[in-house]
Amino acid sequence: MAPRAEVTGPVNVGNPAEFSMLEPVKMVIDLTGSHSRIVHRPRPEDDPEQRRPDISRAQELLDWKPRTMLKEGLASTIAYFDKLLSDQKLETRIPVCARSDASIAVAPPSIKSL
Numbered sequence: 001m002a003p004r005a006e007v008t009g010p011v012n013v014g015n016p017a018e019f020s021m022l023e024p025v026k027m028v029i030d031l032t033g034s035h036s037r038i039v040h041r042p043r044p045e046d047d048p049e050q051r052r053p054d055i056s057r058a059q060e061l062l063d064w065k066p067r068t069m070l071k072e073g074l075a076s077t078i079a080y081f082d083k084l085l086s087d088q089k090l091e092t093r094i095p096v097c098a099r100s101d102a103s104i105a106v107a108p109p110s111i112k113s114l
Contacts, residue, residue, distance in 0.1 A: 015053075
């Protein structure tokens with residue numbers, strides 16, 4: 001591993017496995033039990049064709065490589081935020097109607113209910 005002072009410039013970290021953006025979207029829907037629908041939009045002109053980071057500098061300079069597979073990482077992230085939302089003690093207030101100060105308290109949602 002290179003000494004910290006010798007590492008300059010960008011160092012890509014990520015997973016060099018290439019996949020479409022649709023794959024993780026479908027995984028998130030599946031892992032959360034969401035009923036979200038996928039809406040396809042035209043790609044921006046400057047959208048990269050390839051989403052595969054070159055992590056060779058990270059491997060060489062930092063002795064780093066990814067250890068978590070995509071689905072495992074998504075599952076861990078979803079579990080973290082689900083717990084964070086369910087542990088919140090603050091209640092959310094929703095107005096009963098637009099012209100009233102009356103409100104009702106509701107429990108914070110879980111990730112799976114979004």
